[in-house]
Amino acid sequence: MEQPGSIQASLPEDIALKIASCLQVGDLCALGSCSRFWRDLCGSDFLWEPLARRRWPSLDSLTESSSADHGDSSSFKGWRDFYVNWHSEMAERAALVVQHVEQCLFSDSLEIRDYLKAIEHLSSMRLGFKDVEMFLFRPEVNVLLNLVGLHYCMHWLKVPAEHVMEALQNSKISQRQVSVKWWKLGRLFYGFRMRDESHSRSVTLQDLALPQENEVLSVLHRGAIHEVLRVQISVFHSTSTSWSFPERASL
Structure with missing residues (x-):
């Protein structure tokens, strides 16, 4: 032999x-x-x-920034070392986003300003689709972090919906659910302001990757601007949860 x-x-x-x-x-x-x-x-x-x-399609700019951080392009020691080091760097960056969301959570709910700030962090840290899949599309992390990653991939990275759907299914988080509630300014009726309107939706992560759920993602993407007074995202629970919003002063 x-x-x-x-x-x-x-x-x-x-x-x-x-x-x-x-x-x-x-x-x-x-x-x-x-x-x-x-x-x-x-x-x-x-x-x-x-x-x-x-893994990192914008690699040329990443290698430039990496060289700038080290002050010398000669510090590049080969692609394997680069991959290992950058993987560790991305893991640390993702951990900062996880920490931000966990600190902002209140009773399993997240206000829209903190949610959008988490997505801005992902963008400024330049995480790629595979980074999100590895560090945020995990069943052991809060579903709101799954949602942050999904939203970032679809709206900022422009990842096709079918690829996002496949990643959700492979990570076994596609059927996890979130509740989104938003309040809209009451309409004017014969010179009087009607009561503020409350809208609520409970959807799975997989549903949010589909075109028919664009309304919910659109609300999350716009945030609390113009006629939308507040947006709140929560972990879905089978038992109903009481939602409240401070009364608006009469106009």
Whole structure:
């Protein structure tokens, strides 16, 4: 029987690279731990550069900012190291957004200003779709963080709905539900202001990725402006929750 070393020695490097290029990051790392041959081959820039570019499409600007942070472009040590270091950086950035949302939660509810601020943080930190999928599309985090990630992917990253839907299903969070309630300024009727209007919807994350739920995402995207006085997002509970809004002074 041939020894593993002799099998590897007889395997042309281009064929070995072709095999390794078909693997995802986790499998590539596992293969690289098998032997010295696979460790050296699986550390190749030929493999890690496309993985990095697929995960972070705006990679050129990321590498520029990374070099600026270090003050020297010569600090770049290869695509594998770049991928590992940037993955850690994105994990830290996502953790800051998680911390922000958790600090702003009150009785499992989030005000629209804090919700939109979380999305602004994701944008300024330049998280990609895969980063959101890894760090926010997880069943163990609050569903409102799932929603923040979904909204960011669809409106800021312009990820196609079918890709978002697939990511939600793969993460097993597609059927998690949120409740969105908003208050609109009462309409004028013969010179009198009618009572403020209350609207409420309970929807799954999967539904929010569909075109027919554009109304809810539109309300979340606009926030409390013009005729909308307040928007509040809550974790959905099967038992009804009391919603209240301070009375508006008479006009």
